[in-house]
Amino acid sequence: MEFLLPDVGEGLTEAEILTWSVKVGDTVAINDTLVEIETAKSVVELPSPAAGVIAAIHADEGSTVDVGTVIVSILEADAEPIAAEPVPDTPSPEAAPAEPAEPAKQPLVLVGTGPTRAADRRLRLKPRDRRAVPVGGNEPSISAAPPIRLLAKRLGVDLSSVRTRPGSRITREDVEAAATGAPLSEVAGRETRIPIKGVRKVSAAAVTSSAFTAPHVTEWLTVDVTRTMEMVGRLKADRAWAGVRITPLVFVARAFLLAARRFPDINATWDEDAQEIVLKHYVNLGIAAATPRGLMVPNIKDAHEMDLRTLADSLGDLVQTARDGKTPPRDMSGGTLTITNIGALGVDAGTPILNPGESAILAFGAVRAMPWVVEGEIVPRKVTQLAMSFDHRLVDGELGSNVLAEVGRLLGDPGETFLHV
Secondary structure: OEEEOOOOOOOOOEEEEEEEOOOOOOEEOOOOEEEEEEOOOOEEEEEOOOOEEEEEEOOOOOOEEEOOOEEEEEEEOOOOOOOOOOOOOOOOOOOOOOOOOOOOOOOOOOOOOOOOHHHOOOOOOOOOOOOOEEOOOOOOOOEEOHHHHHHHHHHOOOHHHOOOOOOOEOOHHHHHHHHHOOOOOOOOOOOOOOOOOHHHHHHHHHHHHHHOOOOEEEEEEEEEOHHHHHHHHHHHHOHHHOOOOOOHHHHHHHHHHHHHHHOHHHOEEEEOOOOEEEEOOOOOEEEEEEEOOEEEOOEEOOHHHOOHHHHHHHHHHHHHHHHOOOOOHHHHOOOOEEEEOHHHHOOOOOOOOOOOOOOEEEEEOOOEEEEEEEOOEEEEEEEEEEEEEEEOOOOOHHHHHHHHHHHHHHHHOOOHHHHOO
8 A cells, every 4th residue: 555645734735754663674563653754833653554564665754745645655464466467469459348457445545635546556666775865966975874864854954055075974973063053164164054944934934924914013011020929939839739830931821811801802813804803712822932843832722711720731731742842733723812931031021923813922021130119118029021912903002001911910919819710
């Protein structure tokens, strides 16, 4: 059978082959992992749909293939070997018309584009050489083994830009030097070109579309979050909260959700085609996460229904999964509001760009000890800056200001009801 690259997401058209878990001649069982692929949304392992022997691999590691393309051929365990059929020397004019051949079994497709008639033919087994393949265009003397190609992919290094001595293979040290910006040798060149693809390509297209489609307005608020930080410390020391990853970001997320509950018009979408504003009665809360694959914004489904503990658990799982590159495609779509935690990078504030289709995004800056006036006295307090961008077609200045002020009020004095409401 021929295994076609499936659509593992929502309307994805291509994927990159990262790592093959099998080679020609290997025996596989149903659901054994065949290959790890990277789509524009996540890294996915593809299981074998049949038991048998790997007859041919049709896509190299590091290559990008379209959905519906044959990537591997499997000689099924119960399949009979294909025998060559003798060809008659000359057809007999008196011969009766041959009975139509039984159609070949359609290859199994898990999801996405099905086979065409061109693919409906007998399998011809042509095992491929899985040794190191040349890189760098017309330079067949330069090659890299599959593990080196995978390392280059993970570090964002374009192998075609890495130069070694003629006849030499690219080594791990060559790739790591290119990734860290170490001094380049005379033969290595002075520039590195990184292909724009995967998450970076999709993110660039999304922010460009958002920036030039939705009229952005950004408002700023400086907040004394001393009481929030004290509550974070108390919960961390509370044995009843043992095992729960409590962070200031969890409190910011909780405050944003409560503010959206009080001012529900902030949670909406502009439908240009229908000329309608679509109010959302649920919140899928996006969390911007820096990962080895680039910036990703997975979202917590139905976050508006969660208390602080459930929200903390969901947030921790979401971020860890994103950093491991294992976010499922469904978690990358359907977001309604987003938070970006730039404070984790030591930044005070910024002007975040909306995710396409969303009405607001909240930037949470670094928490710093600063002088603050309390009851006429200057005292040290824990202070942060919030910046919220919103779509001015949907959100006017009053609504945006009310939401941001409510988030600040809740973080300034969370209170015990903050945990349960």
